[in-house]
Structure formats: structure tokens, C-alpha cells
Amino acid sequence: MLTDAALTHPVPFLDLRTAHDELKAGLLEEFGRLIDSNAFTNGPAVGAFEEAFAAYCKRSACIGVASGLDALRLALMAAGIEPGDEVLVPANTFIATFEAVTQAGGTPVPIDVSERDLNMDVEAARAAVGPRTRFLMPVHLYGQLSDMHGLGALGLPIVEDACQAHGATRDGVAAGELGFAAAYSFYPGKNLGAFGDAGALVADDEQIVARVKALREHGQRAKYDHELVGFTARLDTIQAIVLSHKLPHLDTWNDQRRAAAAAYSEALTGVGDIELPPVAPNSDPVWHLYVIRTADPQALAGHLREREIGTGFHYPEPAHLSQAYRHLGYQAGSFPVAEEAAGRVISLPIFPGITESQIESVVEGVRSYF
Secondary structure, eight states, rough: OOOTTOOOOOOOOOOOHHHHHHHHHHHHHHHHHHHTTOBBBSSSHHHHHHHHHHHHHHHSEEEEEOOOOOHHHHHHHHHTTTTTOOEEESSSOOTTHHHHHHHTTTTTEEEOOOOTTOOOOOOHHHOOTTTTTEEEEEGGGGGOOOOOOHHTOOOBBEEETTTTTTTTTEEETTSSSSEEEEEEEOOOTTTSOSSSSSSEEOOOOOOHHHHHHHHTTTEEEEEEOOOSOHHHHHBHHHHHHHHHHGGGGGHHHHHHHHHHHHHHHHHTTTTOOOOOOOOOOTTOOOSOOOOOOOOHHHHHHHHHTTTTOOOOOSSSGGGGGGGGGGGOOOTSSHHHHHHHTTTTTTEEEOOOOOOHHHHHHHHHHHHHHH
């Protein structure tokens, strides 16, 4: 008789081989041309990708940078953040959101999240606005947009952390559309991923665009004309080549993620104590992650690991309770919805090209646990 383990097949948490296989020949050919040209930094491929991604995001400009964190930090700096300025951020996010504020010279002010979408709670944000509040930085967590109409009504300048939401929409608004700037990460596992660290900022304001371009390259607007104290935060040409090859496939890959998420939600409804990912009305997530909640996520992960099924945890420690941000003075219980979620989340495999049999294996593994 077959055991539960024999009914499942190995499923990695993330597998990009299918997506990369169809691009491999074209990429290798273009890498060869790059080697011949020696245009490793600021090559023409960077500008080509920036133009294409700006058009995809329906913004006038895209500035390629070295990471999503760079994009967030430089957006705040370009907008004139000053020491002591407060930036409202969600309590449920990857720590880079906090880091961007700190590194830009501001103070992150965590806001609890809503059960409707696990993104920044609009009323909690409204209550937190004070005399030193300068910016709002919502995160479109797991690939679902925050309530941008509600947050926009607060009247604060918004930098969107869209690092997990390439192509998502909500209430007729696309990721990156309403903030004065929006930051994207192209970390390899993102919906649009490079072959290493990479990121971009999209914006319309010409002054913001010009300052970010200077800040990403030692503060210079022209070679050796250093107007600002800047960084080495360029998008490498090789990453721009990868992203340009991948961008035309992004919508198809997002649809594959949506199909996988729908299959999970249908198959796991009513199983054990699982809370499925909440989806706000009129929201069309791109499912960077498929995150369920259960009483003992570590036990479920161990059960799935025995069946060679990968899982992830996004994010088990709220940033405000981390050692890095203990100095902000928040205690356990300060943001109950975010903290409760952090203790119960587990991410199931989801990636472009995931097969029906792989999804069935994950579902069978989860069902057998309960």
C-alpha cells in the first residue's frame, strides 16, 4: 500500500528553470555581444530596459538601480527627506522597507495591517499621522496592492514599495501608478527577476528622476561633476539584458501564478485550520507569494519537507521586534494583526511553469498533514 509520502512528488519552493530554458539561447547570444562591446556599466541595454519598463508601468521614466532597497532609499532622498522626518510603513513587511527609511535619514513609523489584505490599514495610518509625518510608504505585500485610494486620501506624498507586485491592479489602479514614485525589486525570485540583485524606480516628476539618476552614480549629473553625495547603485548592463528578455513574458507568467493560486484556494478551502490568503474586493494580485496561515507553520513545513516539498516563511519576525529596530521602542502586542500573522504564516510553492501535478502534490501533502 502506498504511503502518504509516495503519493507526492518533489516540489521545490521556487523553480525558474522552465522560464529560463526558453530564454537561454537568446540570452547567451546577447551576453556574447556584451562581452565584445565591454559596455558593462551604463550600456545601451540599460536605457532600452528603462524605456520599456516605464511604458509597462505607464510612467514617464524608469531609473534602473542595483536593488529594490536602493530604489526605495533614493526615492526618499530625492524627495528631500530630512533627519527626524517620519515615514509611515506597514508592520507586516520585509525589513528592507524599514531599512530604506533609516538609511535615507528618516524614522520608520510602523502601522498595523488590515485583515482584508494584510497590507497597511488605512484608518490606523490616519490615526498615526503627526506633525513630523512626511511620507507614506505602503507595501503591496505578496503581490496584492494596498488600498491606494484610501491611502491617497490621507494627503501624504507616497512612495510605493511595489517590489512584490509587478503587474498587479486594484480598484482600477496599477502597481506604481499613484505614488509620486514606486520602487521595484528584480531579485531573481521576483515576478520579474534578474540574474542577481537589481531594481528600478518609476516616476513622472522630472526633478525626482534627475536626482535619483545622480544619486545612483556618486551624485553626478555629468562625469566628475558631483553635485550630491551619492552611491554606487547602478543597474548593471547584464541585468538589464536579462530583464529586457523577460519583460515580454511577465503578464503570461503572472497569469500562471494566478492559475496556481486559484487551484490552491479551491483545493484547500476548509482544510484543517488553514486561513487562505485574503484578497480584497476588486483586487487582482500577481501572487508573488501564496501565503496561508495555520497554528503551527513549522510543523506543517516539516511534514512537507519529509515529502520533498519546499516552503517559505514571509515574514516570521516583524521588523519592529527585530534586534535591528529594537531602538524604536515597540513591544510585542503593539501591532496585533501583523504580529499574529507573523506567527502563523507559511508560503507554498508558486512560480511560473508550476505544473498541475506539482500543485496536486502540494495539496495532497497539506491535506495529509491535517
